[in-house]
Amino acid sequence: MSYDKKMYPCTCSDCGKASEVPFEPKPDRPVYCRECLPKHSKPRFQKRY
Template sequence: MPSSSLSTRRNQSRSHSRNRRHEVVCSDCGKTTTVPFRPTQDRPVFCRPCFRNVRDQGSTEKRPDVSGHPVPTSSTR
């Protein structure tokens, strides 16, 4: 039986995990969607339309995190 190299197996594993989508609920509108990354509890996750809205608002505005507390932007201390 041919054995694949360790680097080949790592690359296959990375490729598989890169293509994986995770089902989430949008933090803004509540719709179910999928994202290409594993979400964490400390950051909000948005569907594509809500993400565009948030991105278009700019980074100067404070946005609440998932706990409801304002998240300071880099311009505030």
């Protein structure tokens, strides 16, 4: 069995670098490279004190 995902070429909406993503990018939504994605991701959880 092969679990290779189809990769789609894209241009990072933040830095303009050419990259690839495992989904088909939509023209109306921004796409980020691996380096820029953490700057735009929401935190998965918040610590409660």
